[in-house]
Amino acid sequence: MLSILGISTQQLFQQLLVGLINGSFYALLSLGLAVIFGMLNIVNFAHGALYMMGAFCAFFLLNGVDLPTLHFVGGDGTWAPVVSTVHVSLGISYWWALLLAPLLVGAFGALVERLLLKRLAGLDPLYGLLLTFGLALVIQGVFQNYFGASGEPYPIPKELTGARNLGFMFLPNYRAWVIVFSAIVCFSTWFLIEKTRLGAYLRAATENPTLVRAFGINVPRMITLTYAFGISLAALAGVLAAPIYQVRPAMGADIISVVFAVVVIGGMGSILGSIVTGFALGVIEGLTKVFYPEASNTVVFVIMAIVLLIKPAGLFGRTA
């Protein structure tokens, strides 16, 4: 077996694969953050919580939900209300979850934008950060009440079980699918925003909302849809992550600080920049696990510090 610096190539490629997987999630999440920031000028602190909601959504769609119901029971003329739960099994497959979870969580996002974030227009963007942070606490707290800290398993869809032998390593089919599919989603988003008419409206509304409204384009609706779209990217990442990591209430809180570091490194000005930075940092993190495992948790933050020293605006940032 070939070996580099005493590390087997098998192990190297395994960690590279894990890095690419994490990189896909970083890319999807930081892309959503960048899209939302461009349009609403807020940093969506609830992004991690909504990623977790996406994963739980897939879990509920497959396993069903326990709905609380109110009964009136009794005899002898006395009727007492009793709350019990009834299990509604759904059994909706992974493939439908991939479509439905982003739609459901995106709809929730649209509601949040309409009811809460809209009221913050014109205020310091820090208030948006604080509000979405509060929202993240609420969402995470509710899930923790029902599921505790432990994770729920989510099976790999049967079409994607198994692995193929590439000669130098075994590549599990599901992992290959996650990387390819996230890359496709990321680049479609880039194409949508940079190359289509809709994207042109979006970019114009980012630059000058008043003028774009004067052309008869419904900018408030566009803002709501943009927020919902950014959120659904996070939910999609959550569904993709569900079979790899367990579905846990804290999964969003664990990833959000790394994603913020990714955003600082890449700069939020560029769509392509956040995609590239996301994948690249995932890979770097994976490689660190091979060569210097003690630093694998902190390497992204160290890179952030270095980038801040050399290029404070971020690698792809336009202005500070």
Add this chain to the structure above:
Amino acid sequence: MSQMSPTAEITGHAHSGRDEKIAFVIMAVLLVVAPLPVYPFFLMQALCIALFACAFNLLVGYVGLLSFGHAMFLGSASYVSAHTAKVWGLDPGLAILLGAACSALLGLVTGALAIRRQGIYFAMITLALSQMIYFFCLEAPFTHGEDGIQSVPQGLLLHVFDLSNQTILYYFVLAVFLFGFLVIYRTINSPFGDVLKAIRENEPRAISLGYRVDQYKLAAFVLSAALAGLAGATKAIFAQNASLTDVQFSMSGEVVLMTLLGGMGTIYGPVIGAILIVTMQQYLGQYLGQWVTVIQGSIFVVCVLVLRRGIVGEIAHFFKRSL
């Protein structure tokens, strides 16, 4: 940053400060007699967290810099003071000073990085850096990972004051709190503090007037870190332990909540906010469990939507006073 400081219009440096002084005397008297009706351990907890919130507020309320990673200063100072008091057997006073000094040093390094960006980026950078410190504390051998440093001796302060005596301990913690509070009060009402407020209100103008805003921001950041460290180091001595709780992200979030609830940019706001939140955690925590997180999140949302001045800020605004 003008939107971040709704009370700015009444905290100009020209005010006499009479209301603030009266409020200070009331607060000091209340805190001196407080251990009679209230459990001292809880009070000391509240005082340390209140000092932590005041230190945080110096940055967000008076310079307009929202740090989302202040737990790194609280936590690392508490580890340093716990380690030096227990393993090195240092005097508790010296251990606390060392803890605060380490936080100041950490503040110098992280502050120099964070002030390179503003606004939301500043918040994200401080969050990321504090996560780095958290992972360091999780893995460094002297912190004992998940176990933390337990049974730290309270010791003899200056070989005279026996801090294992609950009463002496309480008044020592109170003295530390009042010292930290007065340092912040003096800073805010000094010419240096006026420059900080000028930076908060209009940074480009402050630059055009010839102020080196980066140096002012860094100085404020280091001072805030040192005082947060003072709070953490004192906490480790009175509570006799240092653990990951003080350095993890939820603590950084809580201090933001306390300050927002009490009133950003008010002197007494963080104290009130800290006491309210610590009380809630202490007395409702056992009944509510994880719902505490949900309640805290809801308070955030409500404060941002309808109570942006915070409790003290609203009171001060209503009576047209400076508090």
